[in-house]
Amino acid sequence: MGSGNGELLNLTLKVWRQKNSKAKGSFETHQLKGISTDMSFLEMFDVLNEQLIHEGKEAIAFDHDCREGICGMCSMYINGRPHGPKGAVTTCQLHMRSFKNNDTIVVEPWRSVAFPVIKDLVVDRSAFDRIVASGGYVSVNTGNAKDANNILIPKPAADDAFAAAACIGCGACVATCKNGSAMLFVSAKVSQLALLPQGQVERKERVLKMVQQMDEEGFGNCTNTGACEAECPKEISLENIARMNREMIGASLK
Amino acid sequence: MASSPKLDSKIPEGPIDQKWSKYRSTVALVNPANKRSLEVLVVGSGLAGASAAATLAEMGYKVKVFCFQDSPRRAHSIAAQGGINAAKNYQNDGDSTYRLFYDTIKGGDYRAREGNVYRLAEVSSNIIDQCVAQGVPLAREYGGLLSNRSFGGTQVQRTFYAAGQTGQQLLLGAYSALQRQVGMGAVELCARHEMLDVVTIDGKARGIIARNLITGAMEKHFGHAVLLCTGGYGNVFYLSTNAMGSNVTAAWKAHKKGAFFGNPCYTQIHPTCIPVSGDHQSKLTLMSESLRNDGRIWVPKKKDDNRKPTDIPEEERDYYLERRYPAFGNLVPRDVASRAAKERCDAGYGVGASKKAVYLDFAFNTIRYGKTEAAKLNLHNPSQEEIVRLGKEVIKEKYGNLFDMYQQITGENPYEVPMRIYPAVHYTMGGLWVDYNLMTTVPGLYALGEANFSDHGANRLGASALMQGLADGYFVIPYTLGVYLSGEVSRMSAEKDKADSIDKLKTKHPEFDKALEEQTALINKFLSIKGTKSVESFHKRLGLIMWEKCGMARNKQGLTEAIGEIQALREEFWKDVRVLGDANEFNPDLEKAGRVADFIELGELMCKDALHREESCGGHFREEHQEADGEAKRDDEHFKYVAAWEFKNTSNWELHKEELVYENIKIAQRSYK
Numbered sequence: 005m006g007s008g009n010g011e012l013l014n015l016t017l018k019v020w021r022q023k024n025s026k027a028k029g030s031f032e033t034h035q036l037k038g039i040s041t042d043m044s045f046l047e048m049f050d051v052l053n054e055q056l057i058h059e060g061k062e063a064i065a066f067d068h069d070c071r072e073g074i075c076g077m078c079s080m081y082i083n084g085r086p087h088g089p090k091g092a093v094t095t096c097q098l099h100m101r102s103f104k105n106n107d108t109i110v111v112e113p114w115r116s117v118a119f120p121v122i123k124d125l126v127v128d129r130s131a132f133d134r135i136v137a138s139g140g141y142v143s144v145n146t147g148n149a150k151d152a153n154n155i156l157i158p159k160p161a162a163d164d165a166f167a168a169a170a171c172i173g174c175g176a177c178v179a180t181c182k183n184g185s186a187m188l189f190v191s192a193k194v195s196q197l198a199l200l201p202q203g204q205v206e207r208k209e210r211v212l213k214m215v216q217q218m219d220e221e222g223f224g225n226c227t228n229t230g231a232c233e234a235e236c237p238k239e240i241s242l243e244n245i246a247r248m249n250r251e252m253i254g255a256s257l258k
Numbered sequence: 259m260a261s262s263p264k265l266d267s268k269i270p271e272g273p274i275d276q277k278w279s280k281y282r283s284t285v286a287l288v289n290p291a292n293k294r295s296l297e298v299l300v301v302g303s304g305l306a307g308a309s310a311a312a313t314l315a316e317m318g319y320k321v322k323v324f325c326f327q328d329s330p331r332r333a334h335s336i337a338a339q340g341g342i343n344a345a346k347n348y349q350n351d352g353d354s355t356y357r358l359f360y361d362t363i364k365g366g367d368y369r370a371r372e373g374n375v376y377r378l379a380e381v382s383s384n385i386i387d388q389c390v391a392q393g394v395p396l397a398r399e400y401g402g403l404l405s406n407r408s409f410g411g412t413q414v415q416r417t418f419y420a421a422g423q424t425g426q427q428l429l430l431g432a433y434s435a436l437q438r439q440v441g442m443g444a445v446e447l448c449a450r451h452e453m454l455d456v457v458t459i460d461g462k463a464r465g466i467i468a469r470n471l472i473t474g475a476m477e478k479h480f481g482h483a484v485l486l487c488t489g490g491y492g493n494v495f496y497l498s499t500n501a502m503g504s505n506v507t508a509a510w511k512a513h514k515k516g517a518f519f520g521n522p523c524y525t526q527i528h529p530t531c532i533p534v535s536g537d538h539q540s541k542l543t544l545m546s547e548s549l550r551n552d553g554r555i556w557v558p559k560k561k562d563d564n565r566k567p568t569d570i571p572e573e574e575r576d577y578y579l580e581r582r583y584p585a586f587g588n589l590v591p592r593d594v595a596s597r598a599a600k601e602r603c604d605a606g607y608g609v610g611a612s613k614k615a616v617y618l619d620f621a622f623n624t625i626r627y628g629k630t631e632a633a634k635l636n637l638h639n640p641s642q643e644e645i646v647r648l649g650k651e652v653i654k655e656k657y658g659n660l661f662d663m664y665q666q667i668t669g670e671n672p673y674e675v676p677m678r679i680y681p682a683v684h685y686t687m688g689g690l691w692v693d694y695n696l697m698t699t700v701p702g703l704y705a706l707g708e709a710n711f712s713d714h715g716a717n718r719l720g721a722s723a724l725m726q727g728l729a730d731g732y733f734v735i736p737y738t739l740g741v742y743l744s745g746e747v748s749r750m751s752a753e754k755d756k757a758d759s760i761d762k763l764k765t766k767h768p769e770f771d772k773a774l775e776e777q778t779a780l781i782n783k784f785l786s787i788k789g790t791k792s793v794e795s796f797h798k799r800l801g802l803i804m805w806e807k808c809g810m811a812r813n814k815q816g817l818t819e820a821i822g823e824i825q826a827l828r829e830e831f832w833k834d835v836r837v838l839g840d841a842n843e844f845n846p847d848l849e850k851a852g853r854v855a856d857f858i859e860l861g862e863l864m865c866k867d868a869l870h871r872e873e874s875c876g877g878h879f880r881e882e883h884q885e886a887d888g889e890a891k892r893d894d895e896h897f898k899y900v901a902a903w904e905f906k907n908t909s910n911w912e913l914h915k916e917e918l919v920y921e922n923i924k925i926a927q928r929s930y931k
């Protein structure tokens with residue numbers, strides 16, 4: 005009984021189809037009837053896929069898992085914007101009440117050199133995992149920890165670290181950036197650990213290693229367009245990039 | 259009753275508070291040089307898998323990790339909202355290891371093992387220390403100390419949290435520890451891989467068959483031990499708070515290779531989820547139990563009251579949990595709260611269009627917080643609007659992301675109108691049977707986290723699954739795995755000169771090829787049926803049977819019918835399912851076909867387990883067994899055991915019983931009044 009209130013939409017969908025990473029892709033057009041405004045965007049895709057299977061055609065591949073905006077798996081580029089027209093939501097949280105009857109909706113995969121297409125709307129984001137593996141951690145083996153309350157953390161620092169740590173690793177920031185830069189993603193992790201006492205020992209080394217890995221993965225340079233912040237479903241702030249730039253300077257000076 | 263000889267729980271001797279510490283300091287160890295030649299396969303990268311893999315790699319074992327998502331960071335642990343328990347007693351409110359142990363056993367309705375649960379409570383504190391050391395930003399007070407909140411079924415504040423994203427933060431902590439080991443080359447990561455079978459040789463687990471989900475390639479992986487950390491099976495109900503990909507396949511295939519399945523019918527229906535909005539619904543979204551700290555649950559006193567909730571005066575509202583359970587009020591355990599909501603809705607007092615919902619209302623505590631904030635700010639005679647504004651800020655700070663999520667889904671603003679909520683399938687207490695070492699009935703095969711049956715009895719208390727997953731991975735398996743692997747070390751040295759020893763053959767052993775062929779044939783079978791109905795449609799139908807007949811309330815007739823219906827559904831599936839595309843490509847529909855086939859078989863076993871358990875306990879409510887006031891009626895004389903099912907062949911299982919012994923806690927009728 006949401007504000008959509010049972011309204012039904014007829015839609016035209018233009019969806020990117022690509023058999024595999026090597027194939028050349030193209031758009032495919034589908035008509036959908038009677039889509040409830042209470043549906044989520046991915047539920048609308050479920051309906052489309054059921055329709056395709058019924059017609060004997062292969063379903064459209066897309067990434068998704070939690071469907072509640074936290075796993076970072078869903079990744080559709082909708083009408084020219086990652087995660088669609090609404091700010092601060094993931095594709096799976098977007099609901100059809102954000103669309104109108106007879107709308108045409110264009111859906112593409114994330115497009116970026118560092119995120120090759122696997123199939124249809126599915127891309128390979130493993131570069132993010134490799135960046136974290138290069139230094140996005142505190143080196144503490146299990147069993148070495150002191151009592152948690154021995155580390156006092158002022159609430160503002162804890163809150164800022166938490167805000168940066170809220171990144172879901174979806175890659176929308178990269179997809180929207182004309183340079184394909186991963187600065188927002190990397191700076192969020194660098195910031196989280198730079199703000200906390202636990203992250204101090206490896207602070208300089210961490211930022212250098214993560215930025216080096218980022219460059220090796222083929223992500224572009226940041227030219228401060230701010231598109232990433234505007235499209236980030238978790239509203240990760242550009243301040244993180246500024247902080248990372250300061251961290252870089254600090255680390256290079258030694 | 260004596261336990262079945264096939265089920266040795268291996269609980270160490272001695273007083274409860276010394277069992278683990280003594281065992282831990284006397285178990286066999288594996289020396290560092292040998293660790294490097296031992297390979298461990300960890301299937302799953304959630305809290306249990308990531309913590310186990312990182313820790314075992316730190317210790318020197320060669321580790322491989324598998325997950326079906328594109329990154330280990332996306333395991334469904336990421337979605338846990340409310341918090342994680344630990345007996346730190348930071349609030350000085352009388353908490354202790356014993357109290358956490360006691361609450362967990364009682365919460366589980368006296369159907370969990372004392373030895374396991376005590377160990378869990380014991381290591382709970384270490385978990386918080388470990389996570390904080392990793393940089394997990396748990397909530398803090400202004401003085402810089404950690405903050406706590408309350409969860410259901412307890413009267414102390416022992417729950418640590420990170421806003422409504424506790425699982426995310428804990429998982430990212432474990433993921434970073436895991437990635438550190440990946441970076442160091444100690445862990446090999448196999449993301450977008452689905453385990454399809456366990457390979458057993460001479461009765462021992464020796465590896466797995468996995469499908470590379472990108473290329474469709476079928477792969478053989480060898481391991482001296484295999485750890486299944488593959489999560490719960492709530493998706494057997496189709497609609498649940500689990501992720502779309504959550505499945506039982508790994509556990510189920512292990513079950514068919516000899517691992518007994520413990521208490522399959524124990525499922526948890528969570529009381530506070532966003533209600534179903536229509537047939538298109540693909541999953542349900544939880545509204546964290548932590549909301550019950552500040553939200554009061556009510557329905558109108560009048561049936562079919564169609565007024566707006568804000569127009570219904572206080573005296574015409576029935577705060578039924580506070581009425582029925584004055585001692586715990588809105589914080590009764592989940593099973594109790596869920597049944598109470600169902601009872602009100604069935605009796606005609608439900609709200610919303612479907613009438614299958616109750617209100618969760620924050621107005622009262624918004625005002626209360628507003629007044630406190632006004633006092634803190636030294637505002638004298640603040641206006642009502644000012645109080646409400648300040649109160650909303652506090653609510654936002656505590657639950658902001660949950661309120662946003664609610665608004666996204668329903669289109670309603672929960673700061674202004676009460677949330678509408680209804681119970682939904684959330685967690686499965688049942689799982690692979692394991693002993694104290696977390697080993698299944700197949701030597702060398704382990705189960706950790708939600709995938710095992712171990713610590714929550716018939717009902718899990720909130721904030722204790724995160725605790726269990728991390729306890730298993732960080733603090734239990736690193737010790738208990740050595741018990742088995744030290745034996746492997748001896749065997750390896752005895753077989754050093756044997757040309758066809760498993761250590762030399764590894765995946766060249768014929769059993770690997772056999773398993774690979776079987777799984778390849780299965781995949782080809784799905785693709786060759788070319789029927790008329792989608793995989794999805796079978797899943798939906800299975801879910802409906804399970805929810806109607808093996809859900810919140812169960813009875814003999816319904817369960818008997820369900821078993822017949824599920825068997826018929828299975829036959830229809832194998833005749834008429836339509837799976838398109840190829841085996842050698844990325845093919846989500848094919849992945850799902852395998853998962854649904856396994857869910858159908860599991861569904862039948864769940865109904866059989868529910869049918870055989872002629873009592874009500876925790877999340878398992880048999881309508882035939884209730885007190886006059888509708889409370890669950892346990893039968894300790896006949897059912898104080900773990901039901902562990904051995905797979906024989908299709909539709910055929912043998913029941914084994916592990917008797918539960920209570921030496922430290924006096925078993926009693928559970929009461930939250």
Ligand SMILES: Cc1cc2nc3c(=O)[nH]c(=O)nc-3n(C[C@H](O)[C@H](O)[C@H](O)COP(=O)(O)OP(=O)(O)OC[C@H]3O[C@@H](n4cnc5c(N)ncnc54)[C@H](O)[C@@H]3O)c2cc1C
Nearest residue numbers: 302303304305306326335340341453489707708721723724
């Ligand atoms: C919405 C929600 C909120 C929750 N909130 C709380 C809370 O506040 N507090 C609390 O204590 N508990 C909570 N729980 C419960 C808790 O989150 C889970 O029980 C716990 O996180 C499970 O962790 P796990 O490591 O066992 O499994 P998961 O995190 O589910 O991980 C399973 C892993 O196994 C992999 N996998 C599965 N099958 C295969 C296969 N066949 N092949 C390869 N890989 C496979 C997956 O890829 C994944 O990596 C919540 C649960 C849900 C659903």
Ligand code: SF4
Nearest residue numbers: 171172174175177236
């Ligand atoms: S910074 Fe934002 S857009 Fe980028 S990966 Fe993180 S959550 Fe996604």
Ligand code: FES
Nearest residue numbers: 069071076078096
């Ligand atoms: S599916 Fe998990 S964030 Fe969208």
